[in-house]
Amino acid sequence: MAADGTLFEKIWRRHVVADEGDGFALIHVDRQIVVDANGRAFPSLAERGLTVRNPELTFATADHLVPTDPAHPDRFARQSVPMQELRDGTARAGIRLFDIGEAGHGIVHVIAPEMGISQPGMTICVGDSHTCTNGALGALAWGVGQGEIVHILATQTTRQKKPGTMRIRLDGTLPPWATGKDLILYLIGQIGVGAGNGYAVEYAGSAIRALPMEGRFTVCNMSVEFGARYGMIAPDETTFAYLDGRPYAPKGEMWERAVADWRTLPSDDDARFDAERALDVAGLLPQVTWGNSLDAVLPLDGVVPDPDREPDAARRADMKGWLAYMDLVPGRPIEGTPVDQVFIGSCTNSRLSDLRAAAALVKGHKVAPGTRAWAVPGSVNVKRDAEAEGLDAIFRAAGFEWREPGCSMCVGMNGDTLKPGQRSVSTSNRSFAGRQGPGSRTHVASPLVAAASALAGAIADPRKLMS
Amino acid sequence: MDPLTRIEGPAAALLKANINTDIIAPAPRRGSGGDARSSAGIGAALFFAPWRFDAAGEEIPDFVLNRPPFREAKFLVAGDNFACGSSRESAVLYLKAWGLRAVIAPSFGQIFYDNCFRNGVLPLVFDQATVEALAAEAEGGAAFAADVAAGTLTTPGSRTLAFSLPAFRRQLLLTGTDEVTLTLREADRIAAWQEAARQARPWAYPAA
Ligand code: SF4
Secondary structure, eight states: OBGGGSHHHHHHHHTEEEEEETTEEEEEOSEEEEEGGGTTHHHHHHHTTOOOSOGGGEEEEOOSSOOOOTTOTTTTOTTOHHHHHHHHHHHHHTOEEEOTTSTTOBOHHHHHHHTTOSOTTOEEEESSGGGGGGGGGSOEEEEOOHHHHHHHHHHSEEEEEOOEEEEEEEESOOOTTOOHHHHHHHHHHHHOTTTTTTEEEEEESHHHHTSOHHHHHHHHHGGGGGTOSEEEEOOOHHHHHHHTTOTTSOOHHHHHHHHHHHTTOSOOTTBOOSEEEEEEOTTOOOEEEOSSSTTOEEETTOBOOOGGGOOOHHHHHHHHHHHHHHTOOTTSBSTTOBOSEEEEOTTTSOSHHHHHHHHHHHTTOOOOTTOEEEEOOSBHHHHHHHHHTTHHHHHHHHTOEEOOSSOGGGTOTTSOOOOTTOEEEESSSOOOTTTTSTTOEEEEBOHHHHHHHHHHTBOOOGGGGOO | OOOOOEEEEOEEEEOOSOOBHHHHSOOOOOSTTOOOOOOHHHHHHHTTHHHHBOTTSOBOTTSGGGSHHHHTOSEEEEOTTBTBSOOOTHHHHHHHHHTOOEEEESOBOHHHHHHHHHTTOEEEEOOHHHHHHHHHHHTTOOOEEEETTTTEEEOTTOOEEEOOOOHHHHHHHHHTOOHHHHHHTTHHHHHHHHHHHHHHOGGGSOOO
């Protein structure tokens, strides 16, 4: 029994600067990436007479607020106060900012791995709850609030309570239509949105091992949607192959040393976790959310559940609220529900493989009349690679809008929103009431389900289009 | 930050589980590239806006925070996993702008929980049954009181419940000290740690 033999414990232990008592430690932060929505961090640092301790360990990008409409009159956000504060703050401190339009720019959790900024064994903080995405590389990565960003800029550390450890084994062979997104949605549906609260979660099992790197990012991305601030996957050959040659990844002899170290990180065979869960995911069907909580999820062939059959009174009340908000009728198949908008994008599903999968499905077809469909690549590099393969042409020919990188309709802070009452199928990560604008109705699903739904103008099962 | 030593006032009960920060502090939307910063004025206006207002922008009279004694509430008694979801610090800032200074729940979204201490808001964890009992006591609108130094919560029915906080966090609240100030005292230890880490894992710490 070795409680100290988990991937989590190995990384945590390395980063303790001081024990603070009561289960807290002062932890070194190896990388922090500041985004436009945290732009105030630099002015408040300056107001307090503080300076950035380690600019070489700090990066910045713009994602939440940037326009994604290629024809936007202020596409480079020259008029934006938070953007200007970010530009000024990073320039003054000597921090590398990936500015709008340049290689390396994009959604923070897409670019940090893509540029090799995030690496196995590191501690990584961003002022955004989906920072757990980076844990897919075998890193300890978590979201922090605004005050914490300033603390990390000034001290390169953060005081954290050590979480418990949970291992989730997902075993079984996935069919071609079941993606990382379906895996994580199914998992949250099974264990509930609070199940990971207080834990650092490690995903394991044959279904995880078989996932390509980009699918692993999708899984770890949504850890926070069941309360886990940290989600991680042990680094393996898939991880190393992904990182090799990336701009900020170690090179030459350093690469060899790094990989030798990274091979020591996976949890020992006798590692003990505070909690364990296991699910069989063989033959998983495509999943879609129906309610304003991520555990309100159905397989594509499912019917909208009936709250009157729900034994738990609190859950029953929630379900009734979601049905009213989402304008759904119990007992009806979820498939065929008309949609106004399809959004393929966000830090959950805007990488090249996501766009490839969706493009393969829409190729030679047309988006249904009356439905608006967007493909929003996660970064400038993803966009460039997709265009080199002709994916933009496929999307455009099908009637999709091909947009500039950014968070876009995941959160709508840049003005990319639904109108009240409109319904979307989105590849983002939150189906909360009002997430895509006041009164918006969001169904979260994979890029395959989103693409199929765009063509049908209604929630649709991609299996029917896959030969 | 002002020291937080004592909180006294009515408690509003909102026992629904899994209330997310998109409800507590909906993202401001001001058109592309807009300014998403918050101020106290915006904070109080947006706090719980999706539940405080109907589609026409009118207040929903029976929502607890719109009802007289609870408009002035200092405590919020909330359900499990309160303030899960987005890391936005505005969830705490708006809550404070509204006038609340303590939140009591069986569990919290972790980022929100940490954000509370940095902004002079006291988050208290009690088990579900205790939280339900506190919610029942809150109904009449009489005052609760929390004493941060003593670690006690006194209810309108004069029950006293003990709570414990990590020592450094209690100290930060009581003195109003900023955590950065506390940590900068450790600058030598941080430097020593970084020096050792550069030796052990040079690939991870490029030279400045
Ligand atoms: S895409 Fe959505 S979830 Fe991801 S960082 Fe942007 S706003 Fe947050």
